[in-house]
Structures are given as structure tokens and as C-alpha cells.
Amino acid sequence: MGSRASTLLREEEIEEIKKETGFSHSQITRLYSRFTSLDKGENGTLSREDFQRIPELAINPLGDRIINAFFPEGEDQVNFRGFMRTLAHFRPIEDNEKNKNQAASEPLNSRTNKLLFAFRLYDLDRDDKISRDELLQVLRMMVGVNISDEQLGSIADRTIQEADTNGDNSISFNEFIKVLEKVDVEQKMSIRFLH
Amino acid sequence: MEDFWAGALWALKVWLYLIIGLIMVPAMFGFSLGISETYMNILVKTLEWATLKIQRAHADEQTLKASSSNGLIQREGGSMEKELEELRRSRPKPPVGGDFTFSDCFYFTRRGIESIVEDEVTQRFSSEELVSWNLLTRTNNHFRYISLKLTLVYGLGIIVRYCILAPLRITLACIGLTWLVIGTSAVGLLPNGRIKSWLSEWVHVMCYRICARGLSATIRYHNRENKPQKGGICVANHTSPIDIVILCNDGGYAMVGQVHGGLMGVLQRAMVRSCPHIWFERAEMKDRHLVTKRLRDHVNDKTKLPILIFPEGTCVNNTSVMMFKKGSFEIGGTIYPVAIKYDPKFGDAFWNSSKYSMVSYLLRMMTSWALVCNVWYLPAMHQKEGEDAVQFANRVKSAIAHQGGLLDLQW
Numbered sequence: 001m002g003s004r005a006s007t008l009l010r011e012e013e014i015e016e017i018k019k020e021t022g023f024s025h026s027q028i029t030r031l032y033s034r035f036t037s038l039d040k041g042e043n044g045t046l047s048r049e050d051f052q053r054i055p056e057l058a059i060n061p062l063g064d065r066i067i068n069a070f071f072p073e074g075e076d077q078v079n080f081r082g083f084m085r086t087l088a089h090f091r092p093i094e095d096n097e098k099n100k101n102q103a104a105s106e107p108l109n110s111r112t113n114k115l116l117f118a119f120r121l122y123d124l125d126r127d128d129k130i131s132r133d134e135l136l137q138v139l140r141m142m143v144g145v146n147i148s149d150e151q152l153g154s155i156a157d158r159t160i161q162e163a164d165t166n167g168d169n170s171i172s173f174n175e176f177i178k179v180l181e182k183v184d185v186e187q188k189m190s191i192r193f194l195h
Numbered sequence: 196m197e198d199f200w201a202g203a204l205w206a207l208k209v210w211l212y213l214i215i216g217l218i219m220v221p222a223m224f225g226f227s228l229g230i231s232e233t234y235m236n237i238l239v240k241t242l243e244w245a246t247l248k249i250q251r252a253h254a255d256e257q258t259l260k261a262s263s264s265n266g267l268i269q270r271e272g273g274s275m276e277k278e279l280e281e282l283r284r285s286r287p288k289p290p291v292g293g294d295f296t297f298s299d300c301f302y303f304t305r306r307g308i309e310s311i312v313e314d315e316v317t318q319r320f321s322s323e324e325l326v327s328w329n330l331l332t333r334t335n336n337h338f339r340y341i342s343l344k345l346t347l348v349y350g351l352g353i354i355v356r357y358c359i360l361a362p363l364r365i366t367l368a369c370i371g372l373t374w375l376v377i378g379t380s381a382v383g384l385l386p387n388g389r390i391k392s393w394l395s396e397w398v399h400v401m402c403y404r405i406c407a408r409g410l411s412a413t414i415r416y417h418n419r420e421n422k423p424q425k426g427g428i429c430v431a432n433h434t435s436p437i438d439i440v441i442l443c444n445d446g447g448y449a450m451v452g453q454v455h456g457g458l459m460g461v462l463q464r465a466m467v468r469s470c471p472h473i474w475f476e477r478a479e480m481k482d483r484h485l486v487t488k489r490l491r492d493h494v495n496d497k498t499k500l501p502i503l504i505f506p507e508g509t510c511v512n513n514t515s516v517m518m519f520k521k522g523s524f525e526i527g528g529t530i531y532p533v534a535i536k537y538d539p540k541f542g543d544a545f546w547n548s549s550k551y552s553m554v555s556y557l558l559r560m561m562t563s564w565a566l567v568c569n570v571w572y573l574p575a576m577h578q579k580e581g582e583d584a585v586q587f588a589n590r591v592k593s594a595i596a597h598q599g600g601l602l603d604l605q606w
Contacts, residue, residue, distance in 0.1 A: 030267050034312060037321050040549075054317060055606055056310035062300060066307040090308050121300055139295060142303070155295050163297070171297075180298055183282060188301040191309055192269040 008036075009080070017081065021088035021108055027193050031087065035080050045077035046070070061141045065121045073126070089117045092190040112177070114189040119176050130171040132156055214366055222404040235413060238564055241348065242540060245330055248345055267313045278302045315515075316606045322543045323514050329540050331563065356562045360411065364561040367409035375402035376465040383468025392498075395469035396447040403443040410437065411565040416445055421572035423448070423501040423531035426494055428523060431533040432595055433505035434513040435546035436553070437560065438535055441568060448503040449473060449493065453480060471499055487526060494528035501531065506588065512545040513537050515602035516595055519588040530576045532591050534599035538567040571598045 009032050017028055036042075038050050051067040052058060060066070070078045070086045078086075088108040106113060122130045122138055135156045143152070163171050163179040171179075217230065282298040330349050378398035385391045407414065422445070423429040429448060431438060442448060451473045454463060463474050473493060479485055493499050506519035513536065524530065537544040542563025546556050560566065573594055578587045596603035 027267075031312070034267065037317065051311065054310055054314050056314045056316070057307055060303055060307045060310070062303040063307055066304060066311070087308065087312065090305070118297070118300055118304060121304065122297070138300070142299065143295075159295055159297070176297060179296075183298045183301075185298075185301070188278075188282060188298070189305060191305060191312065194267060194269055 013081075017084050020081075021084050022091055023084065023088065023193070028084070031084065032080060035083055045079050046083065047077055062121060062138075065124075065138075065141075069117065069120060086117075089114055090189060090191045092192060093186045109190070111185050114185050115177055115180060116173065118189065119173050122171075128173060129168075130176070132160060132169060135159065135171075211366075214363065214370075218367060218408050219370065219405055222408045223401045231408075231411065231413065234411070235565060235567075238541065241352075242329055242564075245345060245348065248342060252342070268309060270309055275302060315602075315604060319511050319515050319517065319604070320549075321512065321547060322545050323512050323539050329564070331542070352564075356564070361558075361562050364409045364411065368406055368557075368561070371402050371405035371409055372462065374405065375399070376461060378402060379465045379469040383465075392470060396500075398469065399443060399447050399466075400445075403440050406440050407444050410440070410560055412437075412441065412444075413565060413567045414441055414444060415569045417569065417571045419445070419572060421531065421574050422446060423533070423572070424529070424575075425500060426497040427501045427529040427531050427575065428490075428494060428526060429501045429503045429531045429533055430506055430519075430523060430591060430595075431503070431535055432513075432516050432599065432601065433507045433510055434535065434537060435510055435544050435556070437544060437546075437566070438505070439503065441535060441570060442503060442533065445570070447500045449500040450503055451475075451490070453477060473502065483522065487522070490523075490526045491528075494526055502528075506592075510546045510548060512547075513539075513601070515604045516592050516599075517604055518606060519592045521584040521588050524578065524584045524588045524591070527578070530587075530591055532573040532576060532595050532598075534571040534573065534595045534601070536569050536571075536599040536601065538569075541565040541567045544568070569599075573598055 009029065014025060014028050017023065018025065023031070035046070038053070039046055040050060040053070041047070048067055048071070051070070052063075057063045057066070070083060072078075072082065085108065091109040093109055093111070119130070120126070122134055124134055124137070136152060139152050139156055147155075160169060160171060163175050165175055165178070166172075279299055279302055282301060283296050330352050375398070378401070379395065382391060382395045382398055385394070429442070431442065439450065447470065449470070449472050450466070452463075452475070454460065454474045454476055463472070466472055467474060471493065473489060475486065475489075490502060493502060504523045506523050507517045508520050509517075511517050542560065542565060544560070544566060546553075551559065576587075576591055576594070578584075582590075593603050595601070
């Protein structure tokens with residue numbers, strides 16, 4: 001039946017997700033409908049193939065990396081909680097949240113956490129450093145095949161040079177934050193959810 | 196006990212006579228007694244009242260009201276170049292060509308996540324979400340309790356739909372199908388000639404009319420002067436198998452399809468006796484040349500009925516038109532495009548074949564309020580000089596989408 005989606009998600013779970021991610025009740029139920037419609041195997045979790053079935057994502061140069069970001073280390077399935085936790089990074093930062101500083105942990109959609117999400121897209125081996133090779137891989141994905149390897153290498157070298165402050169030829173998270181401090185991360189890494 | 200069975204039999208007889216007299220006979224001859232119109236009027240008034248009630252209740256809850264869009268997110272309309280330029284504004288432009296900053300990934304990441312939350316294609320394969328509830332359980336996604344009156348009307352609706360309308364419709368559908376088999380087999384016994392084709396068309400249309408009453412279908416045909424002629428190919432957007440009933444209510448078509456077993460097989464064999472339809476064996480479908488040849492032979496014979504083809508190849512949820520397969524456009528006949536748009540307020544006509552089997556889909560159809568749809572006949576189209584099949588298919592697709600108020604997707 002069509003209303004199966006909302007009945008399988010219990011009220012307590014919705015409340016927990018609301019607290020953890022900051023989405024509203026109706027947003028959570030609608031995203032749950034989306035989750036179940038992507039879940040072709042109907043086992044309550046999404047696999048990488050479920051994501052790859054989205055045509056617009058398949059042509060995105062960073063598609064595989066974005067899909068990877070949903071899956072915790074070494075796992076092949078993501079449940080609804082994990083799905084929402086990842087999406088929560090893209091909630092816009094509301095004004096009243098900026099003043100909230102009593103929370104023990106930072107909200108998932110804070111500027112730092114958004115930057116951390118982007119950092120992890122580059123840092124494939126999760127060693128908290130973007131090496132020259134990792135940067136080259138992303139560059140290759142994003143610029144395609146009509147730029148030669150040497151050109152790509154020089155672009156990578158220049159990019160690292162600009163950001164690298166301690167001279168170890170790789171970018172740590174703090175250096176990453178520093179080089180992007182003038183960019184309006186809050187707006188560029190946010191999606192406006194309706195309702 | 197005896198009295199009970201006698202009484203039940205008598206009630207059954209009365210029921211059947213009523214159906215035949217009030218619904219079947221008018222349907223067969225194409226006139227209407229006004230019962231359906233009255234029903235539809237009452238229905239429309241009830242749904243409008245319900246909508247107002249729900250809107251009033253929601254008025255205070257709405258802070259962020261997106262009235263026309265029913266989507267989950269609001270997408271930015273910017274192009275990639277513009278956005279990347281904005282992202283790089285904080286840095287000076289490098290002297291040599293080829294630029295990259297770490298913030299470039301933001302654009303792609305955001306677009307990627309947007310498509311995970313809501314993309315144009317996968318949402319077309321699930322039922323359209325209604326802006327306002329139409330008092331059916333199946334479309335109750337996030338509508339909560341509003342008032343006692345509304346719940347009572349909803350309960351009454353359930354009783355009416357399941358206990359009164361559904362048995363009525365099932366009876367009609369059974370009568371319609373049985374009559375189709377008997378009628379076409381009877382016509383098939385006649386020798387080929389004008390009388391046979393005229394009779395066969397009459398029998399087909401009559402039975403489809405009964406089936407349409409069996410679904411409480413209200414169909415409005417527009418631009419009937421553009422109706423498909425013999426020897427042409429009729430092309431339409433596909434939402435469910437009921438599209439066939441809808442279109443055949445207004446004239447005969449030759450169908451194309453795979454040979455099935457079971458009940459469908461009986462229907463197919465009966466229908467092909469009275470007029471030439473094109474049924475393919477499973478193995479024949481793989482051979483594209485054979486398929487094209489058979490279709491071309493049929494089209495070139497100007498006495499045969501127009502072929503009905505659904506180039507999308509699959510059922511879509513009637514909010515958009517998907518990419519047309521080019522096969523039908525390579526045959527070379529005149530193409531008559533038809534746009535079909537269902538009104539979702541009265542019932543969801545989309546067949547989600549991965550979710551529901553044919554039988555459960557038909558039962559759902561028979562327990563909806565009604566089926567209201569508009570059919571537009573578009574002027575005939577021919578392949579232009581220098582236009583290949585794909586371009587032609589896209590041109591026809593745009594025309595259909597534009598007329599039906601559907602989204603013309605590039606996927």
C-alpha cells in the first residue's frame with residue numbers, strides 16, 4: 001500500500017533523527033519515502049547500486065565519491081539513520097542555530113562539518129591528509145581527458161603550494177580550512193529543503 | 196435455508212437486470228442516462244469541500260508555503276560556469292590556463308546530493324504525490340487527523356467504494372470481457388468484407404465502452420478531427436494498460452504486443468479472429484527486422500486499422516513523457532500523436548509494475564473514486580527531409596508533452 005513508508009518509521013525514531021540532524025518531522029517522513037523508493041531490494045538499507053541507479057548522479061564527476069561518503073568505513077550498506085546523518089550536512093545554517101552554543105557536539109551542518117565532508121571527498125584513504133596523488137585523482141575526474149598529465153601535475157602542484165603551510169607537500173584539514181576561509185561555504189554547501 | 200438461497204438468487208437477478216438496463220445498454224449504444232454525471236458532480240463537490248477543510252486546518256501550520264512546487268528541495272538555477280566563477284572569486288586568477296581550487300568540488304557535491312534527494316527520473320516511476328488529499332487511504336502520505344466530519348466522509352467513502360462500487364465494476368468488467376471474446380469470435384466466423392470490419396469495430400468499441408463503465412471512466416476527447424486514420428500509426432504516452440481501453444472507446448485500433456498465455460491469450464486469440472491485430476511470439480520480438488517488416492506491411496495496407504504503439508516502452512506516472520524508442524518511427528507511416536492525461540484527484544491510474552501485479556492493480560482501479568482523463572488528438576506528423584528517427588521521435592514527444600501539460604524529459 002502507498003502509505004507503507006510512513007508507518008514503518010516509528011515516532012521515537014523520528015524524534016531521535018530530529019534531534020540529531022535538525023530536520024523537521026515532515027522533512028524526515030518525506031526523505032524516508034525517498035529512501036524507500038531508492039531501496040529496490042526492500043531490506044531497509046541502501047547499497048551502492050541503489051545510488052548508481054540515479055541517472056543524474058551517474059553523470060556527476062564526483063558521483064562515486066559522494067556515494068562513498070554515505071557508507072561508513074568498510075561497510076556496503078547504509079540504513080536510514082546513516083542516510084539522514086549524511087544529508088544533514090547539507091542543511092542550511094539557520095540564524096537561531098548560530099547562537100546556540102550550549103550543544104555538547106557541533107551540529108552536523110556547521111561550517112566545519114561541511115568542510116570536513118568536502119575534505120573527505122578528496123582524502124580517499126582517510127589518513128587526514130590530501131596527498132598529491134589523491135588530488136591528482138580528483139582533478140582527473142573533474143577535468144576529463146583533454147588535459148595532459150603534465151598540465152594536470154602542474155595544476156596539482158600549484159594548488160598544493162598555495163595551501164600547504166607546513167611544507168609537508170600534503171594538505172591537512174586545518175590547511176584546508178584556512179585556504180577556504182573566504183569562501184561562502186554555508187551557502188554553497190547547503191540545499192534548501194522545503195516544508 | 197431454502198428461503199435464504201431463493202432470496203439471494205432473486206436479489207442477484209434484480210442486480211443483474213439493473214446493471215444491464217441502466218449501464219450496459221446505454222454503454223453499448225453510446226448514450227448516457229446521466230447517472231455517471233450525477234455521481235461525478237457529487238464527487239467533485241465532496242472533494243472540494245474536503246480540500247477546503249484540510250487547507251484551513253493547515254493554514255496556521257504553514258510557515259514556508261511553497262504553493263506550486265510539491266518538491267522536497269528548491270534547486271538553484273545557476274549554470275556550472277557561473278557557480279564555479281563565484282566559488283573562485285576569493286582567489287586571484289592564475290596567469291596560465293587551467294584553474295582549480297578546492298572549492299570547485301562544492302558545486303558538484305551539492306548537485307550530487309540534490310539528485311540523491313530528488314531527481315527528475317526515478318520519481319517518475321512512483322505515483323504522483325498529491326498536493327491535497329483526495330480521501331483515499333492509498334494517497335495518505337502525510338495527512339493527519341483534521342476533524343470528525345472529514346473522517347466520517349472518509350469512512351463513508353470507503354464503504355461506498357468497496358461495498359457498492361467495486362462489486363458493480365467487477366461485474367461490468369467481467370461482462371465486458373466475456374462479451375468481447377464471444378462477440379469477436381462470432382464476427383470472426385463471417386467472410387472477410389466490409390460488413391465484417393464494420394461489425395468487428397462495433398463489437399470492439401462496445402465492449403471497451405462496457406469496460407470503461409466498469410472503471411467509472413469519464414473520458415473527454417479533444418480535437419476529434421485529428422483522429423488516427425487507417426494505415427497510420429497512433430502514438431501515445433503510456434501510463435497503464437488502461438490506456439488501451441481509453442483510446443479504443445473512440446474507434447478501432449490494431450494492437451501490437453507479445454503473445455501471452457492464460458486469460459490475456461484467450462482475449463488475444465479472440466480479437467485477432469475478427470480483425471488483424473499484430474501479436475508477436477516471444478522469440479520473434481528479438482528480431483528487429485522481422486518486427487519492422489510486419490508493422491510496415493500492416494501500415495501499407497490501407498484497409499487495416501491504425502496501429503497503436505506506446506513508444507516509451509514502459510508505464511510512467513503521467514507527470515512527464517520519457518524518451519521515445521525510435522523503432523516505431525522507422526516504419527515510415529503517418530504518425531498520429533495522442534496525449535493522454537489522467538486527473539489524479541479521482542484515482543491514481545499509474546501502474547507501478549514492480550509494486551503491483553496486474554490483478555491487484557485492476558482491483559485498485561476499481562476501488563478508486565473514478566477515472567477522469569483527457570485525450571487530445573494531435574495533427575498528423577511525418578518525418579521531415581534530413582531528419583533521422585531519433586529527432587523525429589523527440590519532435591513527436593515534445594508535441595505530446597506540450598499538449599498534455601506533461602514534462603518533456605531528456606532521459
